[in-house]
Amino acid sequence: MAGQEQVIQEDSRGQEIWNNVKPYVLALLIAFGISGVIIGLLGYNIPKAYQTLILTSFSSRRGIIETLKKFIPLTFATYAFAIPFRIKFFNIGGWGQMLFGGTITAVVGIGLSGFNIPSVIFIPILILTAMVAGAAFAFLAGFLKAYYNINPIISTIMLNFIAFYFVNFVATTNPWKAPQTGHPMTLKLPEAALFPKVFGQIHLGIIVVLIAIIAVYYLMNKTVLGYEIKATGYNPDASSVYGIKMKKTLIFTFLIAGAMGGLGGGIEVMGVHSRLIEGFALTSGAQYGIFGILTALICQGKPLGVPLSAMFISILLVGADAMQRTLQVPVELVFLTQAIIVLLIVVLRRQAGGGYIE
Amino acid sequence: MGQLTEILTQIVSYTSVYALASLGIVIGGRTGVFNISGEGIMLASASAGFIAAYQTGNWFMGFLVGALMGALFGLILIYIHEKLKISQFILGITLVILGTGLSDLLYKTIVGVQLFAPEAPPVPDIRIPGISQIPIISAFLNQDIVVYFAYIAVFAAYYIFYHTRLGLETRAIGEDPKAADVVGINVKLRRYVTTIIGGSLMGLAGAYLPLVVTGTYTTNISNGRGFMAIGIAIFASWRPERALLGAFIFAAIEVFSFQQQLGNSLIPYQFLLMLPFISVLLIMWIFRKRVEFPAALGKPYSRE
Numbered sequence: 001m002a003g004q005e006q007v008i009q010e011d012s013r014g015q016e017i018w019n020n021v022k023p024y025v026l027a028l029l030i031a032f033g034i035s036g037v038i039i040g041l042l043g044y045n046i047p048k049a050y051q052t053l054i055l056t057s058f059s060s061r062r063g064i065i066e067t068l069k070k071f072i073p074l075t076f077a078t079y080a081f082a083i084p085f086r087i088k089f090f091n092i093g094g095w096g097q098m099l100f101g102g103t104i105t106a107v108v109g110i111g112l113s114g115f116n117i118p119s120v121i122f123i124p125i126l127i128l129t130a131m132v133a134g135a136a137f138a139f140l141a142g143f144l145k146a147y148y149n150i151n152p153i154i155s156t157i158m159l160n161f162i163a164f165y166f167v168n169f170v171a172t173t174n175p176w177k178a179p180q181t182g183h184p185m186t187l188k189l190p191e192a193a194l195f196p197k198v199f200g201q202i203h204l205g206i207i208v209v210l211i212a213i214i215a216v217y218y219l220m221n222k223t224v225l226g227y228e229i230k231a232t233g234y235n236p237d238a239s240s241v242y243g244i245k246m247k248k249t250l251i252f253t254f255l256i257a258g259a260m261g262g263l264g265g266g267i268e269v270m271g272v273h274s275r276l277i278e279g280f281a282l283t284s285g286a287q288y289g290i291f292g293i294l295t296a297l298i299c300q301g302k303p304l305g306v307p308l309s310a311m312f313i314s315i316l317l318v319g320a321d322a323m324q325r326t327l328q329v330p331v332e333l334v335f336l337t338q339a340i341i342v343l344l345i346v347v348l349r350r351q352a353g354g355g356y357i358e
Numbered sequence: 359m360g361q362l363t364e365i366l367t368q369i370v371s372y373t374s375v376y377a378l379a380s381l382g383i384v385i386g387g388r389t390g391v392f393n394i395s396g397e398g399i400m401l402a403s404a405s406a407g408f409i410a411a412y413q414t415g416n417w418f419m420g421f422l423v424g425a426l427m428g429a430l431f432g433l434i435l436i437y438i439h440e441k442l443k444i445s446q447f448i449l450g451i452t453l454v455i456l457g458t459g460l461s462d463l464l465y466k467t468i469v470g471v472q473l474f475a476p477e478a479p480p481v482p483d484i485r486i487p488g489i490s491q492i493p494i495i496s497a498f499l500n501q502d503i504v505v506y507f508a509y510i511a512v513f514a515a516y517y518i519f520y521h522t523r524l525g526l527e528t529r530a531i532g533e534d535p536k537a538a539d540v541v542g543i544n545v546k547l548r549r550y551v552t553t554i555i556g557g558s559l560m561g562l563a564g565a566y567l568p569l570v571v572t573g574t575y576t577t578n579i580s581n582g583r584g585f586m587a588i589g590i591a592i593f594a595s596w597r598p599e600r601a602l603l604g605a606f607i608f609a610a611i612e613v614f615s616f617q618q619q620l621g622n623s624l625i626p627y628q629f630l631l632m633l634p635f636i637s638v639l640l641i642m643w644i645f646r647k648r649v650e651f652p653a654a655l656g657k658p659y660s661r662e
Binding site for chain 2: 042090148157161162165166168169173290294330332333336338342347
């Protein structure tokens with residue numbers, strides 16, 4: 001009898017795991033089916049396209065490095081959306097926070113270039129600068145919501161556009177702009193401000209992102225603030241009864257989100273471009289901010305789900321670039337496919353009893 | 359005087375973009391459906407509408423296809439929301455991304471990269487004899503068909519919502535869907551209808567950009583106007599006639615920003631380009647206390 005019970009339990013456990021995984025599997029199959037039809041209709045070789053899309057990341061050392069190089073900013077962009085999303089607020093401004101963080105990093109980095117600061121001090125200063133700049137930028141939206149009830153969806157989107165033109169301003173204006181270039185960009189940051197390469201070829205950002213993943217996990221699961229964020233997310237009314245101040249929690253989530261976004265932008269400046277360059281927070285034809293939203297929706301913004309989803313999207317982004325390069329399949333096709341995947345995951349997980357309600 | 363009329367003509371033309379897009383949001387909002395996907399709809403409709411007009415050589419087809427694309431997005435939003443009660447905001451933001459991806463994909467695969475940017479068939483102005491010669495006034499009445507349509511749509515929405523039983527019932531859904539259901543109003547049907555009509559108005563606004571404003575399709579042609587329309591709808595407290603006023607204000611700010619860039623302005627041009635977006639924040643802040651929302655806005659409704 002006991003044995004039988006065990007079997008039934010294991011069966012239902014297997015069933016439970018399958019129920020959790022099923023929406024993802026189905027979403028992928030349907031979305032890839034749709035994009036396969038489009039690829040076929042456009043006259044491309046379907047098996048070759050899929051092989052390129054999915055396997056480029058794993059096929060070479062360069063593929064792995066390219067994937068990690070997208071994974072780093074994408075993870076930060078995802079946290080920027082995911083953390084306020086835990087309390088049901090939408091920070092669409094991850095991109096703007098990246099732009100602003102990157103811009104201020106470049107301004108401070110160039111400004112301090114005459115002081116011969118050693119790397120061990122310079123890099124932490126700039127990391128902090130990026131985080132503070134991003135947090136300050138996101139604070140505007142959190143503050144406007146908390147005290148003036150202005151919808152963060154609108155305010156963060158408006159701030160994205162403001163940040164975009166601010167990048168262009170810094171990159172085309174003295175004393176920052178690089179002389180004689182067509183594309184808007186600033187002077188190079190001093191050597192001591194740039195990220196060294198670790199593990200052979202990937203920049204220091206990979207260490208920073210790993211620390212960030214651990215820090216966010218710790219913050220959300222082991223601290224009072226994390227507990228308050230979760231409690232507010234589950235039930236805003238009840239948590240206010242227990243003395244958790246909604247306004248404080250709201251502003252804190254935006255500060256953390258902004259710090260993450262800003263850091264992601266700063267890392268792109270210090271680790272990839274060595275300068276501020278217009279379009280530095282774009283990839284595969286769209287903003288990291290947009291991919292960050294898609295990534296966060298896949299895992300419902302759960303702290304440990306973020307790196308997993310970000311890795312998945314990064315693999316597709318590297319594959320998308322390779323498909324465009326070698327097969328001339330437009331990157332927008334993969335972008336569209338990702339949007340369809342996420343829409344399907346949202347729908348199918350909801351059908352299976354998951355969240356996404358308010 | 360002539361120059362003023364010219365600037366005003368441009369402002370009125372831009373007003374129709376903002377008015378149609380925000381009216382689309384207002385109409386859906388009146389039954390409690392907050393469709394924030396305007397930017398995605400406008401991009402997808404701009405692309406699809408331009409391609410249709412370019413391929414057929416008929417501008418009317420462009421507007422038609424643009425509106426249909428918008429209607430399709432509205433249908434997707436309301437269908438998934440009604441079936442599964444998934445957050446309108448999550449669906450909206452996903453649709454924004456979907457529309458953004460779709461716009462360039464359609465254009466790249468159907469039209470492709472060409473040496474000279476392909477141009478849309480010109481949309482004729484409709485001149486009203488006599489009046490079209492008077493300065494200032496002619497700016498309002500010397501326009502293309504979509505501008506006239508926008509006037510009519512705003513007036514019709516205002517009239518229906520505030521002077522007919524149909525409108526009163528529909529507004530009741532946005533305030534209290536359960537009460538509306540109790541008195542026998544078909545909540546579900548009206549939510550479908552308003553969301554689809556709203557989507558098609560946003561689509562029309564999107565198609566207007568390549569067909570009239572620029573004459574050709576470019577990546578990200580909408581450049582945030584779909585989002586600014588949300589700001590206008592909020593500023594308007596979801597009233598059609600106030601949305602028209604808001605649309606005119608933002609059109610004027612946008613045209614002012616262009617004019618300043620052409621002249622020798624002391625302000626760096628990037629800050630002029632920021633101006634419309636800063637204005638949205640400022641106006642929302644200034645009018646924060648006068649804004650009223652339909653009480654059930656953004657909330658799912660089911661009978662349980």
